[in-house]
Amino acid sequence: xxxxxxxxxxxxxxxxxxxxxxxxxxxxxxxxxxxxxxxxxxxxxxxxxxxxxxxxxxxxxxxxxxxxxxxxxxxxxxxxxxxxxxxxxxxxxxxxxxxxxxxxxxxxxxxxxxxxxxxxxxxxxxxxxxxxxxxxxxxxxxxxxxxxxxxxxxxxxxxxxxxxxxxxxxxxxxxxxxxxxxxxxxxxxxxxxxxxxxxxxxxxxxxxxxx
Ligand code: SAM
Numbered sequence: 109x110x111x112x113x114x115x116x117x118x119x120x121x122x123x124x125x126x127x128x129x130x131x132x133x134x135x136x137x138x139x140x141x142x143x144x145x146x147x148x149x150x151x152x153x154x155x156x157x158x159x160x161x162x163x164x165x166x167x168x169x170x171x172x173x174x175x176x177x178x179x180x181x182x183x184x185x186x187x188x189x190x191x192x193x194x195x196x197x198x199x200x201x202x203x204x205x206x207x208x209x210x211x212x213x214x215x216x217x218x219x220x221x222x223x224x225x226x227x228x229x230x231x232x233x234x235x236x237x238x239x240x241x242x243x244x245x246x247x248x249x250x251x252x253x254x255x256x257x258x259x260x261x262x263x264x265x266x267x268x269x270x271x272x273x274x275x276x277x278x279x280x281x282x283x284x285x286x287x288x289x290x291x292x293x294x295x296x297x298x299x300x301x302x303x304x305x306x307x308x309x310x311x312x313x314x315x316x317x318x319x
Contacts, residue, residue: 113158115168116189122146128158130188133212136181145185149307152182153243153269156307162300162315165265166190170238173259175223175252176245179205180216186241187216194233198222223252226259236261245271250291253316257295260318266296268314269304281310288312295319 113119113128120129122139128147139146149155157164168189177183177195179202187193187210195210196219197203203220210216221229223244237259244252249270260266270288272281289298296316304311 111161112163114164114166114189117147117158117166117168117185118144120144120146128155130185132184132188133209135184135209136179145188147185148181152185153304153308153311153313154182154241154267155185156304156311157267157269157302157313157315159307160302160304160313162302162313164267164315166239166267171234171236172239172241173233173237173256175240175242175256177206177218178202180209180218182241182243183216184209184213187213190239191215192234193217194219194229194237196221196223196229224248224255226256230258233259235259237264239265239267241267243269245269245274247275249275250288253292254295257318262318264318265299266314266316266318268292268316269308270312270314271308272310272312281312285312289314292316293319 129144131143134145147155149159169191172190172193174183174195177197183195193216206218272284275284298316300315302313
């Protein structure tokens with residue numbers, strides 16, 4: 109089966125190595141080739157989910173709510189190929205860099221907000237977003253996904269990266285992932301789940317749709 113990549117994401121050779129790439133201004137010192145910039149899966153859980161062949165359903169052009177944007181490594185790639193991209197991050201420092209990243213990306217909207225308080229950005233984010241990407245690496249990752257489900261269209265997708273150690277450093281990651289999946293079931297149906305081990309230790313990638 110041929111690889112399903114969103115429109116605007118391509119495989120290109122960078123220094124002889126095949127890499128995913130999007131078109132846009134470079135953000136984190138990644139290699140470029142003309143207008144294309146390499147997408148490093150070691151620095152991006154969504155990049156890793158694409159690399160391990162998960163069916164994200166991304167086609168390009170969709171409206172995205174991105175939770176846990178940090179300084180914009182991954183969300184900059186997303187905004188290169190998606191439509192309006194709302195990037196929520198609650199730490200002021202990375203948001204400064206995120207704002208710079210958004211300078212050259214007119215579809216990227218940084219929001220200095222807490223993803224556990226969706227009411228504080230509900231007036232900005234349009235309802236019925238096509239995709240929620242979540243990478244908050246904090247305790248209560250399932251809860252954050254459930255609290256933000258209200259923004260997702262009925263046929264939308266949640267693309268979630270779960271970091272086991274953020275929930276509980278002492279427990280087996282597999283047990284943590286099981287608990288997160290169980291909690292998620294209150295609002296989502298998991299379509300696919302894959303460990304991202306090759307790129308991110310003790311992380312699980314999840315593709316889900318709202319119930
Ligand atoms: N997704 C980023 C990327 O790939 O470029 C990396 C994100 S980093 C692993 C997790 C981020 O989530 C941190 O910047 C942290 O400040 C943010 N975060 C954690 N809890 C949050 C919350 N409740 N609301 C908003 N951001 C949060």
